[in-house]
Amino acid sequence: MSGSINFSLLFGAPPAGGSSDLLTALYGGRSGAAAGTSGNPLQALQLAEKTQTRSIATTARQPDVARDIAAFQSAVTAAKDPASLLKNPVVLRVLLTANGLGDQATYPALAQKALLSNAADSNALVNKLTDTRWKSVAQTYDFANKGLSVLQNPQVQSTLANAYAEVTWRKSLDATTPGLSNALSFRQQAGTVTSVDQILGDPMLRDVVTTALNIPQQIAFQPLAAQERAISTRLDLGKLKNAHFVDTLTQQYLLNKASAAASTNAMPSLDDLISQARGLVV
Numbered sequence: 001m002s003g004s005i006n007f008s009l010l011f012g013a014p015p016a017g018g019s020s021d022l023l024t025a026l027y028g029g030r031s032g033a034a035a036g037t038s039g040n041p042l043q044a045l046q047l048a049e050k051t052q053t054r055s056i057a058t059t060a061r062q063p064d065v066a067r068d069i070a071a072f073q074s075a076v077t078a079a080k081d082p083a084s085l086l087k088n089p090v091v092l093r094v095l096l097t098a099n100g101l102g103d104q105a106t107y108p109a110l111a112q113k114a115l116l117s118n119a120a121d122s123n124a125l126v127n128k129l130t131d132t133r134w135k136s137v138a139q140t141y142d143f144a145n146k147g148l149s150v151l152q153n154p155q156v157q158s159t160l161a162n163a164y165a166e167v168t169w170r171k172s173l174d175a176t177t178p179g180l181s182n183a184l185s186f187r188q189q190a191g192t193v194t195s196v197d198q199i200l201g202d203p204m205l206r207d208v209v210t211t212a213l214n215i216p217q218q219i220a221f222q223p224l225a226a227q228e229r230a231i232s233t234r235l236d237l238g239k240l241k242n243a244h245f246v247d248t249l250t251q252q253y254l255l256n257k258a259s260a261a262a263s264t265n266a267m268p269s270l271d272d273l274i275s276q277a278r279g280l281v282v
Helices: 018-027 041-050 052-060 063-078 089-098 108-116 133-141 154-173 180-192 196-200 203-212 217-221 224-232 237-241 243-266 270-280
Strands: none
Touching (some): 041 052, 052 063, 089 108, 108 133, 154 180, 180 203, 180 237, 180 243, 196 203, 203 224, 203 243, 217 224
């Protein structure tokens, strides 16, 4: 990853002072911040990529993660059919998390129905959901046609175990470096993006692109055509094949996330305001 942002790639001309002024304003000139610690988000991204393999292995050995993986593998081995297996909350959590759908684990009924549907059927639920992740996962395991044959493959289970540990590790980074998990995912997947609808249909891609390009999140309430124009007029999809451009876009995303978090943290809470108001009462 390059060390500085070329703003001209995104917006034409760089702002006065460049990225260093923004970083100074946000972090007071601090440097050397590590992934998982508060500080410069660009340095956190670099360190996370550098230590990723070791960090994932460490996460996999954590008691709660190791316990989930063991329970998942045991349940899959003993399962008789997909429908009963997906009713197991641990199995569903591990499967969804490992496949980038961890945010949907609180909707088990939807998950079960979507994953069991036949993606080849145009009337299937996965073909009606706007979140394209569901269809991708349903096609991968093809429970409707192949039962448990894909999921019970030892190599697939090993891949899922590693993916579960990786996603768990990535999410832990967000606590101190907002957006770092999405930034890592985006850098890996950006080159596969072929349409604006693909961006809109994936929460991670949508968040990174709209945040980096300063497109308000409220655009989600606009008609689909308006959402498509908001992105297509600001982003040349062909540039997502360019590693340097993806690097630049990712860095801008992290800076905007950090700026938003700093602004939120600087605002007094409602409780603080009430307490201050009470202090003025005589």
